[in-house]
Each structure stands twice: as structure tokens, then as C-alpha cells.
Amino acid sequence: QKEVEQNSGPLSVPEGAIASLNCTYSDRVSQSFFWYRQYSGKSPELIMSIYSNGDKEDGRFTAQLNKASQYVSLLIRDSQPSDSATYLCAVNTPDNTDKLIFGTGTRLQVFP
Amino acid sequence: GAGVSQTPSNKVTEKGKYVELRCDPISGHTALYWYRQSLGQGPEFLIYFQGTGAADDSGLPNDRFFAVRPEGSVSTLKIQRTERGDSAVYLCASSSDRVMNTGELFFGEGSRLTVL
Numbered sequence: 001q002k003e004v005e006q007n008s009g010p011l012s013v014p015e016g017a018i019a020s021l022n023c024t025y026s027d028r029v030s031q032s033f034f035w036y037r038q039y040s041g042k043s044p045e046l047i048m049s050i051y052s053n054g055d056k057e058d059g060r061f062t063a064q065l066n067k068a069s070q071y072v073s074l075l076i077r078d079s080q081p082s083d084s085a086t087y088l089c090a091v092n093t094p095d096n097t098d099k100l101i102f103g104t105g106t107r108l109q110v111f112p
Numbered sequence: 113g114a115g116v117s118q119t120p121s122n123k124v125t126e127k128g129k130y131v132e133l134r135c136d137p138i139s140g141h142t143a144l145y146w147y148r149q150s151l152g153q154g155p156e157f158l159i160y161f162q163g164t165g166a167a168d169d170s171g172l173p174n175d176r177f178f179a180v181r182p183e184g185s186v187s188t189l190k191i192q193r194t195e196r197g198d199s200a201v202y203l204c205a206s207s208s209d210r211v212m213n214t215g216e217l218f219f220g221e222g223s224r225l226t227v228l
Contacts, residue, residue, distance in 0.1 A: 008152065034215035043203060043219035044155065088154050092212045097168045098143060100211055102154035 003027065004091050004103035012109045019076040021106050023089030026070070032092035033065055033072045034100065039085045044102075048074060079110045114138075116220035118204050124226045125194055133189045133223045137206030144187050145217060146179055147203040155203055161187060194227045201225075 005024045013019045025033075032051055036044035050056045050063040050072065062075040072091075076083055086105040093101055117136040125131055137144050143162055147155035157171040161181045169179070176194075181187040191198055201224050205217035 004154075006154075032212045032215060043221055044217075045219070046216045049215045090215065092215070097160070098162070098207075098211045099145065099157050099160050099168055099171075100215065100217065101157060102147075104152070104154045 002103075003093075003101045004089055006087075006089050006103035006106045008104055009107040010109050011106055012111060013079050015079060015081060015110055015112050017079050017110075019079045019083065019108055019110070021074040021076075021087050021089075021108065023072045023074075023103055024070055025072070025089075025091045027091075027093075028067075028070060030070075030091045030093070033063070034090040034092075035061075035063060035072075035074045036088040036090055036102070037085045038088055038105065044088055076108075079108075081110050081112055084108055084110050116204055116206055116218055118202075118220035118223050120223055121221065122224045122226075124228065126228050127194060127196060129194050129227075131191045131194055131225060133191075133202050133204075133225070135187045135189070135204030135220060137185065137187070137204070138208070138218055141206035141208045141218070142184070143207040143211070144181060145205040145207070146187070146189050147205065148200045149203055149222070150200045158189070158202075191225075194225075196227050199225055199227045 035048040038044040048063040060077045064073045088105040089103040090100040146158040159169045164184045176192045179189045201222040205219045
């Protein structure tokens with residue numbers, strides 16, 4: 001089992017809709033969770049972090065964490081074509097060394 | 113410079129050759145990471161430096177891969193006897209704080225390695 005799993009997609013949503021991106025992780029003691037966005041041909045950039053159960057909102061983005069289910073999600077409200085990118089879920093490793101383990105990413109396509 | 117700088121941006125080499133990839137992190141960032149990303153995959157952790165020392169090299173796939181950061185700033189990833197399977201984009205990232213606190217890695221644009 002991979003440490004961080006994501007559906008590779010593509011996830012296609014119309015402009016203005018809510019895009020829901022999901023991620024599961026294998027180690028129950030993981031503590032820190034992050035969403036990165038990667039445009040085609042570009043490097044990843046951090047968009048959200050979440051550390052405790054529940055929701056965290058930042059503009060059109062909401063991160064959700066459920067540690068009991070080992071599940072992290074990212075909701076993008078009012079999706080725009082400019083949101084079209086690959087979204088990478090990243091988890092701080094269980095042994096708390098300072099590295100992130102990334103999932104394979106979910107490709108999001110927002111069509112006008 | 114303002115961001116993480118990686119050179120070369122593209123490298124084409126032949127199987128069996130030696131390759132060096134360079135990373136110049138953001139000034140003042142003590143932590144430096146190397147990741148490798150293949151097409152359609154997420155970044156795969158290779159090695160992490162805190163200052164001059166390799167704090168975690170558990171991601172290096174085998175002994176053909178080696179990385180150094182002699183003065184705690186610029187780092188070089190060295191690959192000996194390259195194989196076709198080494199073809200990927202090699203990403204360098206730096207951080208000013210512990211990743212578990214902020215998760216913010218600042219990535220360079222990557223070095224695309226192609227082994228023929």
C-alpha cells in the first residue's frame with residue numbers, strides 16, 4: 001500500500017462548480033497534511049495546510065481532515081479554468097523527520 | 113536570486129555516463145531537499161539536508177546516487193553509471209522552517225534528465 005494515495009483523474013468540472021479532491025494516507029500517526037498545486041510543466045506550490053480534524057478555509061479553498069478515517073480532502077468552490085492543474089496531497093512522515101511524502105496527484109480540468 | 117535555482121534545466125546523456133545536477137537554494141534556507149518526479153507521478157523523496165549534513169538519505173534508490181552540500185548552501189546531486197530508468201525531472205526544494213510546521217517547500221523549476 002502506498003503511503004499517500006490519490007485518484008489520478010482527470011477530474012473534470014464545469015466552471016463555477018465545486019471540485020472535490022481526495023487523499024488517503026496509510027500511517028495513523030501522521031500529523032501534518034498539505035495540498036500543493038502543480039501546473040503543467042511547472043513546480044509544485046503550497047496552497048493549503050491542515051493539522052487538526054475538521055475544516056480549514058482559505059478563500060475558495062477548503063481543506064478537510066479526518067484522522068480517524070485517514071482521509072484528507074480539498075474543496076475548490078467556484079472553480080475557474082485557471083484552477084486546472086494537478087493537485088498533490090503531501091503528508092509529513094510518521095517518524096517526524098522533516099520530509100514530505102507526496103501522492104501521485106489528481107489532475108483537475110475546469111472547462112468553461 | 114529570489115528563488116531556488118537549478119542547473120542545467122535539461123540534460124541529455126547516454127547510458128553509463130556520469131551526471132551532476134546543481135541546486136542553489138533560497139538565501140538563508142537551511143533545509144534543502146531533492147525529489148525526483150516521473151511523468152504522471154508525484155515527487156518522490158530522495159534526500160534531505162539540514163545545513164551541510166544529510167539528515168535523511170533514505171530515498172536514494174541505490175549507491176549510484178549521491179548528493180553533497182559542502183558549505184550548507186549549494187547542493188549537487190551526482191548520478192553515476194546512468195540508466196534509462198533514471199530519466200525524470202529532478203526537483204530541488206528549500207525551506208526556512210521545519211516542514212512539519214509549515215509544509216512550505218519552495219521548489220526550483222527542476223532539471224529534466226533524459227538518459228538515452
